[in-house]
Amino acid sequence: MKGVLLVNLGSPDSTDPKDVKRYLEEFLMDERVIDLPLWLRTFIVKGIILNTRPKKSAAAYEKIWWEEGSPLIVLSERLQEKIDHLTQVPVALAMRYGNPSIQNGLQTLYNEGVTDVLLIPLYPQFAMATTETILVKAEELRQRHFPEMQFTNVPAFYNHPDYVRVLSESIQSQLENKEWDHLLFSYHGVPERHIKKSDITKSHCKIDGQCCQTASPAHQFCYRHQCLETTRQVAAYLGLKEGTYSSSFQSRLGIDPWLQPFTDKTINKFASEGVDKLAVVTPAFVSDCIETLEEIGMEARHEFQQNGGKTFHMLACLNDDEAWVKVLSRWIDEWALSPIEK
Known part of the structure; x- marks a missing residue:
């Protein structure tokens, strides 16, 4: 059975x-x-x-x-x-x-x-x-x-057409009738060494800005590539213009190198550079949790507004949509x- x-x-x-x-x-x-x-x-x-x-x-x-x-x-x-x-x-x-x-x-x-x-x-x-x-x-x-x-x-299933569609349409429905300047895709961070340990080729993943865009069997287990690909495919589905969206990584721990750019620094940078209306989606999670509700929905919102930002849209995860x-x-x-x- x-x-x-x-x-x-x-x-x-x-x-x-x-x-x-x-x-x-x-x-x-x-x-x-x-x-x-x-x-x-x-x-x-x-x-x-x-x-x-x-x-x-x-x-x-x-x-x-x-x-x-x-x-x-x-x-x-x-x-x-x-x-x-x-x-x-x-x-x-x-x-x-x-x-x-x-x-x-x-x-x-x-x-x-x-x-x-x-x-x-x-x-x-x-x-x-x-x-x-x-x-x-x-x-x-x-x-x-x-x-x-x-x-x-x-x-x-980061690039499965069904997942890309439901995630894209969820984002679209939540932003309907809302004004926003930039859509930030914030993924949970991992240490860079995790990426290299998961590289089945033992040589492809260099985290150099090019490897994630170069086809390789390593992508089957490369978290960074899969995050960036989710962003790329959702942006394509929604027809987002270049410069109106980006990816970042949150929740780092310790002093070892973690995936960048960091979400907190990115959000503060947007605020200080005049991005008034920011929307944030967290596609590494399918259910809202402390990392989305508190870290982004409360702490990041507060930091954004403290640094000059005005409107902060925290988008819900897929949950039980x-x-x-x-x-x-x-x-x-x-x-x-x-x-x-x-």
Whole structure:
């Protein structure tokens, strides 16, 4: 029997600093998030970050927390419920960190008799710290607890025509009847070394301004290329004029080189250079979360206006948008109708 597991990033169980600390420890101790030797990762995370960050992060979560709970969890649950009503196979939900866990999601499907699972990491672009860690964790759990299961993985869909269409039309509808000077595509940042580690050619990715535009097998797993390509294809779909849109990267951590340009510096630069009306979309996320609602919707908005900007349009993620639900449901049904490989 076939079934589907949707997997998103995750969230603390509450805004209590203890829950936030527990979540951050699981997240930051992942070797694909902070890819340093265990002793150094432990020192940085448990010796430094977890002694200072939980209270600050808890305060940030409090700003965006909904009555029903974490926005990311609530929105993911709404998405799962809508898809489950439209598809022919069971659809479960899991988070890479926190609850409900991937093990819990697989167990739910197993209890329904599912042995053939379609894994859908809810990330349009591939990255070590997102898609890869989900697939690795799921395989570890399969081998340990569900050896009779087999997985099919949905690849990065950053350039899938269906995704480009629904993202473009979502942007268009949200900006309808609004005035804006520039549309910024803000993607979650990653360290430059992640890009090079994911380079299957071991030589193509130089992050030199040219490699992402030069065809290569490396692009299958290159987060930077995939982000820039999402921007390019959406801009083409919407007919945006050159100079009216750009890409940037948010949420950096530590002192190592991260992908640039940085979102915060870019937004402040726009404000100081006379861009009065800025719109920001965050296509690395399909569900609104602390990085979109607080980091961009509150902090970046405040900085933009403090530096001279006037109007700031924060665009919602796809969330449980009906067009997005229909796309995912169709992908699932197409897979469900295909024969099970032996």
